[in-house]
Amino acid sequence: MGKEKALIFELSQSGRVAYSLPKSDVPEATLPSELLRETPAELPEVSELDLVRHYTELSRRNHGVDNGFYPLGSCTMKYNPKVNEDVARLEGFTNIHPYQPESTVQGALQLLYELQQDLAEITGMDEVTLQPAAGAQGEWAGLMMIRAYLEKRGETNRTKVIVPDSAHGTNPASAAVAGFQTVTVKSNEKGLVDVEELKKVLGPDVAALMLTNPNTLGLFEEEIQTIAELVHEAGGLLYYDGANANAILGIARPGDMGFDVVHLNLHKTFTTPHGGGGPGAGPVGVKKELTPFLPKPIVRRSEEGRYYLDTDLPDSIGRVKGFYGNFGILVRAYAYIRTMGPDGLRKVSEQAVFNANYMMRRLEPYFDLPFPQHCKHEFVLSGKRQKKQGVRTLDIAKRLLDFGFHPPTIYFPLIVEECLMIEPTETESKETLDQFIETMIQIAREAEENPEMVQDAPHHTIVKRLDEVTAARKPVLRWQKE
């Protein structure tokens, strides 16, 4: 494999094709010439084999879960089951149109209905919408429901959403898009929400508190009940960011913790593939008081057992996405839940948490561990010690690439200096965890004895470190024909 790979445009040769279209069996029609392009769009012209080789080579320059360990914290890079890919491609699922009569899509509606039910049970909520395309869209939809609920009660003065300083960046961004101001509340020395600080910001202007539990440090908010009571007493609602739900399946449910709204990332906890950045799915569950505000339509089942799309929701926040969400992704998540069942899902969380704690304890002697209590499905280390040796967390991440590992999430959460956030997931074997641990120990040793080795990494990837500063200063965002 060469270091540089030609762009598909650079492979183009006039006259080559990679398609086969039906011959026209109808008379030709023409549109007024002033509506037509003057020059054709410069799309590549390649043969089918050229095309296949191009993308095959691109795929070889990419690392996925199937290539190797991917302990990217808060992203839950677990195995994406193959059978789910197969069932999502059944023609009865792929070749149906969203506007077909309901009588012709009863199987699809049944699947959506059952998935709504399953996710409601798993999260302890009353109803679920499957419409949001991603976690961030779920957050926004959930906050819009909170807003509609408060407005219905005449509480339009509630304009603030509280987020902990350890929150995902999408939380404050989603709050802003839903028309709220965000207030940040500090974490305490244990890495948890500081209840005293929370009390200070709670008041009649607070709409909601957004919380990830376990939080982004991988820690369970032990005082969740107190927090829930305080927020509810102040007249606010509790929003659960489900990015970290892989720790709690069958163990604790957001609904039982006092949360009013929950989103889940099916592409994290429920094994749907990340696809290189999407498509995902971000269903939202709500408690009874909020069900009138759900996006429409909702799938329901009539007494006679017929499934239908209910659009009769006068207080609904409206639509958040086209049609019924990312259906193909929902099929995969459904298949996963059916594969695991209640005992399987519980084991998933137990083993995800078990793996994370094992790694944390084995790495503890070599890296700073800012929060020493048991973690949940992920944990954070600090590269402070290595920084003193001149090795940054970024360098450690790049050195891991030389060993075929995807690095952990780095420099997040923002409250931990030189942060490394590690989430092994339950689908990795102990041997894999051990290999990664040994590699991390070796890198810690290199930082002490031979820091250049780490600072200059990666050494074995197809390209070396890339100049991101110039990329942003002088953006080249497309290929141009010479």
Added chain:
Amino acid sequence: MKFRYLPMTDKDHHQMLQTIGINSVEELFSDIPKSVRFQGRLGIPEAMDEYSLLRHMKALSGKNRSTDQLVSFLGAGIYEHYIPSVVNHIIARPEFYTAYTPYQPEISQGELQAIFEFQTMICELTGMDVANASMYDGPTALAEAASLAVSVSKKQKVVISRTVHPEARAILATHAKGLGYEVVEVSHREGVTDLAELQTIADPQTAAVIVQSPNFFGNIEDLAQIEKIAHQHKGLFVVSANPLALGLLKPPGAFGADIVVGDVQPFGIPMAFGGPSCGYFATTKKYMRRIPGRIVGQTVDEEGARGFVLTLQAREQHIRRDKATSNICSNQALMALAASVYMSALGKQGIQEVATLNINKAHFAKQRLAEVPGVEAVFDQPFFNEFVIKVNRPVREVNEKLLAQGILAGYDLGQDYPELENHLLVAVTEIRTKEEIEAFAKGLEVL
């Protein structure tokens, strides 16, 4: 019971307990207050073995009548097109579909380059300077375009034509509520935006004028006139466009559009009950640093070799938090890849050929259906692959009768446009044959 996705053995379990220094896994959960611990088992169906799962899923999918069994003239935003076999083979490569967002460029050059190529293809089709890595879908991309316009113009009124997809307008309304801007809709006249009304509604407070072309009725809007009205008061001109039509039609960029959005579902993405599809978002250099979502840029590595990275990240939520241009985090990368493979397979010639086929078939169908007694062709406008006919009875009845003959006749416009009762929106793509169109006409004749 053993689970094939869970590799932990009893021996592992034992060793790991010792390393951690605990006696049971339960201790790891001791920080969860008892009162919020879930007692018992989740009330969901029991685990299925792989074969049973396959049977179950086949049974469920078999309850749907797919377009393998029905002849479809349904469009209205989701279309049945020819999908080259190569598309699925490429997107089924696990190096692509099991990867996350390309945060580590050294081991993500494949995805990054594929996105860079996608951005280029979208720029070529739309006639714009810059495109992002993709959006959730066309309708949400349109709403993000409105947000960008409101944000850069510091004006609070968004004007949108009623010829834009009703679902896109519904999503825009939800967004507008969130961000607190006003949306004003402009009527349609003869199947296109009423320009006289647009002229009176668009004013100095207007942040953006948004139209769709080909519009929801399939008709091509007068973008040259709309551009003048949009820019008259320094608002942004936003066009939503089916990218397949742009294989032949003059691109919105050539008409002075500031933002062009749409959905690349017609490019190699199955209908899949409406998702996942993939939105695109393209704009001018001027708004490059205000785009929502991911963007890939070209750069060099330490040895001077060309490479690609995620760039202009200072716009994004993980850096800017509540000051970000959008809360969007993921995109539809795998679907954008499907669209890229499709666009590469069809290429410069094929994209024109397939667009021409759509025009030919749709025009033939419109003429043929209008010959049926009781059927009337409405809207005498240039159109792409969709058109409207008026029938002499409720569309629901027509749809039921034709379904009995294995035909999905089209979309009932009366649902969204009370003034268009008994109007049917019909889509005809390159895969519909003359015989199928004849069968449709005959089906209408016997009504």
